[in-house]
Amino acid sequence: MSKEKFIKLEKQHLAWGLTAFLVIALSILFFFTVYRWKGVASWVDTLTTILAPFGYGFIMAWILTPLYNLVENKLLPSFTRNPGRAAAGKVGVKAIASIVCFLVFVAAIYAMIMMIVPQLIDSIIVIASNIEDYVDNLSAWATGLLDANPTLQRWITNVFNDWGGNLETWARDTLLPQMTNIVTEVSIGVLSAVKFLWNVVIGLIACLYILNSKDTMAGQSKRFLYGALPAAKANTVLSSLRYVNDVFNQFIVGKVVDSLIIGVLCFIGVSILRMPFPLLISVVVGVTNVIPFFGPFIGAIPTAILVLMVSPIQCLYYVIFIFLLQQLDGNVIGPKILSGSVGIPGFWVLFSIMVGGGLFGFWGMLLGVPVFSCVYTFSRWLVHKALKKRDLPQDSVLYETVDRIDPETGQLIMLPSYSEKPKKKYFRKEKK
Numbered sequence: 556m557s558k559e560k561f562i563k564l565e566k567q568h569l570a571w572g573l574t575a576f577l578v579i580a581l582s583i584l585f586f587f588t589v590y591r592w593k594g595v596a597s598w599v600d601t602l603t604t605i606l607a608p609f610g611y612g613f614i615m616a617w618i619l620t621p622l623y624n625l626v627e628n629k630l631l632p633s634f635t636r637n638p639g640r641a642a643a644g645k646v647g648v649k650a651i652a653s654i655v656c657f658l659v660f661v662a663a664i665y666a667m668i669m670m671i672v673p674q675l676i677d678s679i680i681v682i683a684s685n686i687e688d689y690v691d692n693l694s695a696w697a698t699g700l701l702d703a704n705p706t707l708q709r710w711i712t713n714v715f716n717d718w719g720g721n722l723e724t725w726a727r728d729t730l731l732p733q734m735t736n737i738v739t740e741v742s743i744g745v746l747s748a749v750k751f752l753w754n755v756v757i758g759l760i761a762c763l764y765i766l767n768s769k770d771t772m773a774g775q776s777k778r779f780l781y782g783a784l785p786a787a788k789a790n791t792v793l794s795s796l797r798y799v800n801d802v803f804n805q806f807i808v809g810k811v812v813d814s815l816i817i818g819v820l821c822f823i824g825v826s827i828l829r830m831p832f833p834l835l836i837s838v839v840v841g842v843t844n845v846i847p848f849f850g851p852f853i854g855a856i857p858t859a860i861l862v863l864m865v866s867p868i869q870c871l872y873y874v875i876f877i878f879l880l881q882q883l884d885g886n887v888i889g890p891k892i893l894s895g896s897v898g899i900p901g902f903w904v905l906f907s908i909m910v911g912g913g914l915f916g917f918w919g920m921l922l923g924v925p926v927f928s929c930v931y932t933f934s935r936w937l938v939h940k941a942l943k944k945r946d947l948p949q950d951s952v953l954y955e956t957v958d959r960i961d962p963e964t965g966q967l968i969m970l971p972s973y974s975e976k977p978k979k980k981y982f983r984k985e986k987k
Contacts, residue, residue, distance in 0.1 A: 611758025616765040689864035
């Protein structure tokens with residue numbers, strides 16, 4: 556055996572051995588992940604808690620990048636005219652852009668707090684001080700409704716009789732013993748709020764580092780990518796990442812703008828209709844509108860109950876107004892702003908929201924749609940690529956009436972028309 560053949564054979568054996576080792580190692584890792592799932596979940600939760608500030612930093616950097624680039628592009632030509640001071644001028648421009656982003660971020664947070672929080676506090680104080688009147692109004696309305704509908708009154712009385720004993724038992728055996736844990740729960744809530752604020756502060760610092768180093772990070776990532784993959788595959792990965800960035804940009808920015816418009820329109824509408832707590836209602840409706848599909852219902856139900864406590868007839872007007880507003884958003888405003896940002900059918904929008912919300916809560920409901928949109932697009936691209944390789948049509952409409960494909964000619968054989976007698980042989984033996 557020649558030396559070259561021996562070396563080639565050794566390389567093949569090495570590749571086979573490395574592949575076998577990786578398969579065995581991944582199998583063992585998968586087994587212990589499933590077998591010790593609680594420990595793995597706890598470890599993942601701990602890791603997520605540790606990395607939370609950096610996650611906030613990346614999100615803030617992603618939001619502030621357009622402003623940072625705008626300031627940098629405006630000032631960079633003026634600061635780099637002198638070739639001898641170009642490097643120092645570039646550093647100065649980055650520092651100025653970072654300061655501008657920091658000031659804009661802090662000013663935006665401060666402005667939102669000063670515009671919203673005082674009025675929200677006033678609304679809550681008014682609700683707390685007039686709660687007895689609201690309860691009396693609600694009680695009088697309910698009493699009148701029951702007096703006018705004896706059948707409904709008997710049904711509600713039976714329900715209360717059936718559940719009254721269970722409710723008393725639950726309050727005595729479950730609720731009262733848990734009252735001792737209220738102080739602990741409040742303390743945990745306060746500590747969580749403080750920890751969140753601390754993470755935001757650390758995230759803001761990380762955001763400034765990311766903004767100043769984003770070009771270097773991008774260059775290092777591309778260098779690694781082209782070093783690890785062939786040029787064609789690396790180009791595909793970069794194109795895919797740019798597509799993901801565009802989808803998230805369009806969806807999140809569009810959804811925020813859409814929710815802001817809905818919040819403003821809601822404030823104008825409830826103010827014209829002289830509804831109680833217009834700012835509180837508008838903030839709740841606008842914020843919950845960020846969540847696709849279920850957001851309008853999540854925001855409308857508690858605000859409708861709030862209006863019902865003040866005036867039942869105004870609650871009816873409010874429900875009609877919110878219904879019309881959401882129809883305007885769903886059929887006019889939303890499609891205009893979010894046109895082309897998702898690109899998936901309505902069924903998959905609902906599917907992604909349900910699965911994302913069930914697995915990851917609020918963030919899953921918010922980001923489930925763009926994530927699934929990317930998965931859907933990449934899956935469709937892979938299918939199109941495979942069909943093109945086999946010289947088959949890529950339009951899914953053509954396959955709606957396909958019975959089978961001839962394996963020899965690749966010709967599409969359509970389903971028989973309804974006027975013909977359908978064939979009962981579903982599994983055919985293809986000719987070899």
